Amino acid sequence: MGASNPLTAGSQPTPETSAIIPIGGHSQEQQHQSSETTSTVALSDFSAHSPTLFSSHTIASLLFYQPITRIVVVLTILQSLLSVGVNFPDHCSAPSYTLYGGEFLGLLISPFVVPLTPALLESAKQTLGTALMLAMSNLVSFGLFEERLTMLFRGGRSRRGNTSSNRNSTRIFRNVVLVIVVLVMALRELAGIIFNRAVGFKYPSLYFSDSVHECNLGIAPFLFALLVVQAFLPDDDTDTSAPPPSTTTTTTTSIFAFRRIYVQVILCLFNVIPKAIFWWAGSGLVVGFFVSFGVAYQRRMGRWGGKVKTTMFYEKIPQKDEHEHEHGHEHELVWQDRDVVVVALGVSTDGHQDFYMNTRTNNSNVNLSKETSDDSDSDMESALPSSPTAVVSPPALPTTPFSTPMGHSKERSTSYIVKRFGGYVLPMVVGLLFILAALRQLHNYRPDVSNDLLNSSIEPSTPFLLTLVMMTAPRRDGIAFIKQTLSSYLDAFPDADESAHPLYSRIQIIVYTHITDHPAFDEAKIFFDNIPKARRHVKWVRDEGSEKNQRKHLISAIRKVGTTEDTVYLGIMEDDFPFCNGGWQTMLNTIYDANQYVENHCGVFVTTGGSGLIFKRSVALAASFVLEQDELAKRRGEVVDAPDIALQKCMLGQHEYCSSCKGNMVISKTLLQGHLGHDASTSGGSYSPSQFQCGWRHPFNGMYDTHTF
Template identity: 30%
Template structure:
């Protein structure tokens, strides 16, 4: 019973400023939307005595003060005094006696309280629910095909209709229905709060429709600018999520209304309980604060930073436009021919919205009696007030959104043991084919590239303790295992024009597949030229290096033919003819080193996510041109054949088009390519290209550049 009694005594009311006419019951926008039983209005503002006012049917007499001389003033002093009186709005100048100062403070702080009631639902909220249910039902029945909208779908596929209808789309799951109902509740609160402020339901509807169109348009512009535009020109300003981030129903537009709520930033919600007791308890919170925390619930689902920021930016601009175009609620018919006006007509005031410090002034006329007229606030003061209040909302909202974004953008690198255990149907995980040819000036690019990869891999990876053999078994195997042989004593062998340092045969140590990820990595340096000084230098260096002996094999075919297409095709075929199969055949050019340890960990992440989320993918692309292509074996075999069929197309483009599924022979690879957000390999051979048809700038295709395919909706970024 006490609990029921508590709830029966709880009331939620709105505290609204009454200094303007936006909340006045005489205003048409409020006449039909407010109920007499739900409003608790403060007493009306006392008016000065009529007897102190000059009559309208008598000539104007000079105004005087009992303690001041009535000698007329002239010149600058008189002008400055009149300006001061007009600016300060001193009532003795008009009434002969000054009202109490309580009049001003009371007029400035006048408030009204009315019971908050969202039933029946506000008009726009009601139709939003009906439209959303209709669109979502048609989509669930597959009569229409809609999904959440992102700039990549609009910029590449021109899905305008999907963009306009996606705010009203939700799935019929418990989670989505609850989130949709929550956003509809927020929309109802905004409509109930802002309808009277902006001048009625129709004007609020026009504002909402304008916000929807503006947010959708600006979102596409931001997605283009911070992805395709800055991805190459200013990589530091490249943000991949700007073009990929999906919308979240009504949330972006509600963030716009949050900034517009700053028009009446002092309005509050008041929770009143224990009304039957002598003491009334209250809990007060600003509307903006409550609405902000309600909107942050959308971030518990996913990160919507770019859509939210677009909404805030649009709302900020809308506040300025709304304040600049807000009509003055004045009756201009009262101004001319006021000879027959009553004293009550002199109190007809007209003020812009949310300006609480305006007074009604009357200036004496030399030809007729003093007339009352509304003193208008300068436009720059109105706009400056709007900028200040809107900036205050942005100042408190943006840091919260950035904190959520930091949480969602945390990097989580996959454990190497997890990746190793995910792909177990091949002996090798990667077979990296590094293709090299003589270059102008004989630069040391091949050595630099090989060293960049070896720096990421350990010499002797440590195995888990649970997988180590017993001491007796280890001593028995050590005498016969190549692992016991000193790396410096391992000879370099020549067999069928293939130079390589023999890899340790891990099968002699373990009867199961290799337990270390790095036991499943190999690099094959492949060339068609016998006169290749850099190849000879690199081979001499790394055959004496323990890591080079562990990971690198050397293959040299001496036909000396400058045929890049044939070079790539034979390299792919050589990788596929290895005795032990590989899960991926990676194509690299000798002038594309990796971008450090973090880039290698990202490659591991992408490979893991591709196998867990898209097990039927055709490959992974983390570089550009013909470098950074991780091909599935069946795709590598098909690409080696297509290179000689599409001779009018550059070799690297043939492989890329096959991975994209745009060649007839590769239709099964459509939408089955996984790429990285940025380039994980950088180009150091910009001025020594082996192709005379291509030239590059020094700063092109560097680390952290936008991947050329980033933004294409036909590729996946995991």
């Protein structure tokens, strides 16, 4: 009666006090020994708040003391040295090599190749110093990801806690990395198919030439994927492994106080400085986004370090019925004290369970709380308080009959996952994709070559740089395209009075026919003879004849022009393929790039079929002999290639007369001329009016043995 309620007596509130109350079958001596052998959760070995994050000791630990990172380091060293010794690979992996060349082995080893040879460095567009610095940066970044994610997969506990828990978290990280690697490589190849071959023939707005050519070397996409996975998981400032503010010695102005995620974003973006890796790294971001859903699901189920918090309200404490215990029956839980909270569960060596209760002298409703983790197989004794009065956060516990009572709720709820993805992960992925796209535009930007540079850099002593031979013959129903096509050419030529123009006397057009009765030819000649620019730059050549034979037509045109005109390039054009808007300048850019980067090229191909084949003059004359052989073989009744296919194969180096051209073909990314004669072909065929139009993917774009500019 004389005892007063400490919660109501007096005007001053009673300070909150805590005590650990043992409940179970152990003696006080055993419980005292247990409390003496426990310790608080150790800090992470490489905490983001640590001022030694970038020390040499930490970097060495990241690279050589973590299992998966150590494997990646060893594979990178071995494969890079192998590429120097046996010269494999001698070029970057890309979808063009896998889709057309079947080089799947090159794709599999590409993450572990550091370009060290001149051929690889040129293909990767890097210097030796840049390649080595990026390799070291990426390996350190990978080590940081392994250290962070394995800790989270252990439920936020230190690596020093338990060996089996370490192995389990390492296994989870290894499996996540393997899934990411497989999905990234598959998505990268799929992107090359979709955005090059699938849409390139009909949807120019969705066509991206570099989707099949972009260099794929290094582990950058896997780092971007792990970055997204880590972004979903708890932040550094909520990490239980981080030192409390009262004990940390790092000042808030230190660079090491940056959140780990920012440091790792910067390390990932180092990869986009020397070259464009939009498709390679972008595949990693997309894969990482979807892998995060899998990680979220596992943690939502209480696995992979995800904790499940269960809450029930009681007003009694458990009392054990000694009689029932002696007969082996389960004791009945009779809860009496409503001011009791379970904060830790210890598992003793003899199989008994000890409940450590934290009592608080307050008047609020107190619930029974317990966190469990399906992956928690660590030693629970290491997580118990070292003193009877210490209050610690509950450690992750093995699953028990108390894990899923009625009324439990998940710590990582569905609403939390949705908010995390929608409010943090998705904006980060979109932002990084925007940065990658912007840098892709910056790296791929190529200014137009000037007329002065073009004139002075390509055999300036040769009278003509470029001679375009427009082939024309009568079409069915008298349809003619000469005027429209020739006008598109002349639009890019200098005017008759611009004699100071660098290309004024170095480019010309020859309209050629071998048909005597060709009214459209005569009409066009009369029309353009009244235009000063046309009189200056256009020549009209007619060989008498009446046979409509395209092969003979080409042979006579190439030999007549090739033997009488001293020109660097001789281009074969058809009269129903006018230049697209900007197509002329792009053709000049392609010719210039061919001279700068492909020393032994035989010409450039900028359109399709028999138009846009711009040969070096000597190669064009060799191609005329290929056509002549085919004509003789046809007379013998043999099956031969169509004339335009024969010319294309010559430029590809697939004929003995043109063998020096093999591997040296230069093409434009898209068609630089559009097709007008879809229903008036001289061969009698017809096409859809939407086929072979401006901006379409060049038919040879993506072939690994061609050079695309």
